[in-house]
Amino acid sequence: MAVYLDHSATTPLRPEAAASWIETASSIGNSSSIHSHGQAARRTLEEAREDIAATLGVDGIEALFVSGGTEAINLAVKGLYWSRNDDADRPVVVVARGEHHATIDAIDWLVAHEGAEAAWVDLLDDGSIDTVHLERVLRENADRTALVTAIIANNEVGTVNPVDRIARLAVDARVPLHLDAVAAYGHVPLDLRALREASGASGAIGPVAFSVSAHKIGGPQGIGVLALHRTATVEPLQHGGGQQRRLRSGTQDVASAAAFATAARLAASEMDPEQERLKRLRDRLVAGVLAQVPDVVLNGPPLAGDRRLASNAHFAFSGCQGDSILFLLDMAGISVSTGSACQAGVPEPSHVLLAMGRSEDAARSALRVTLGRTTTETDVDAFLAAIPGVIVSARRAGLSERDVGAR
Secondary structure (H helix, E strand, C coil), rough: HHHHCCCCCCCCCCCCHHHHHHHHHHCCCCCCCCHHHHHHHHHHHHHHHHHHHCCCCCHHHHHEEEECHHHHHHHHHHHHHHCHHHHCCCEEEECCCCCHHHHHHHHHHHHHHEEEEEEEECCCCCCCECCHHHHHHHCCCCEEEEEEEEEECCCCCCCCHHHHHHHHHHHHHHHHHEECCCCCCCCCCHHHHHHHHHCCCCCCCCEEEEEEEEHCCCCCCCCCEEEEECCCCCCCCCCCCHHHHHHHCCCCCCCHHHHHHHHHHHHHHHHHHHHHHHHHHHHHHHHHHHHHCCCCHHHHHHCCCEECCEEEEEEEEEECCCHHHHHHHCCCCCEECCCCECCCCCCCCCCHEEEEEEEHHHHHHHEEECCCCCCHHHHHHHHHHHHHHHHHHHHHHHHCCCCCCCC
């Protein structure tokens, strides 16, 4: 029996979303065409846009369809940076050390090619953004900051950040705030309008953007949304055609938008009971691991409360390599993740755990187990039955790194 416990990487396509895609893809028409076929496609597209926008607390016109979370983040970060430097010298991008690589790599590119300066904010030991340090960084870079970008829920350890506090600090500093909501979407409520109101945002200052991706909530891969407040100004990444407020040119994927909207409606309607169900499964999984396996640490916030995604369990197993655990579990028919970046085929220690103050050995020993809509008690039981033996084998393999010539 195959067990899939890597829902943070991608979660299975909902049958209803697949049906929406097939039905829409069978129709003819480019949504930019003015004839009846084109206008029928346009109606489908705009209805999908409105449905997705409603789950993000924005108006339809503020929801820009993109190819996924990575493009949404790049458009927000680079676009805001370029726009903010049109009329003044604002080279600083304020960012926490535990962000997704889509954010980190976009900022590294701005530093290398556009003269940007990255102002890095520390993480606390539970993986949350240190808002005291964030406040100090913003104060030290007053009038030089282009934007702040922050992740709502950490994609590795599942920490839900204090977004209300981050938003208020951005407002106080008079800078725009982009929020990476990819890992949070479908798990915690997202409402840009309410967040702006609560933080005192006005115009293009404060929270102006959410980035989300369809395949994290049971929609298709290859489509996402940048929810961009109507007052925000960004420079586009690509040109030609002027679609979507002239911010994201190109023929739009109507079928994927329709499938995304179907998944978004379902995820929103099921969110509260589904999160309670996932919490029970996650807590059972964590308790089983801690009871059966010695020398294991649960990374991230405590299970109680709302500071951790209900779907996330993230462990560090001392004396192991995370990749060894992953491969051994895969051989047992169980799919999980190390949660660490793999650049050019070379496994690296988790930059998130390093930012949380963990040692390099601990950062290499990580295992991320993430649950989703299709996860059952049987899946959890299969994982708990396999993990003790897997860790024994992984620790035995870990001994191969010792110096055999030492006495």
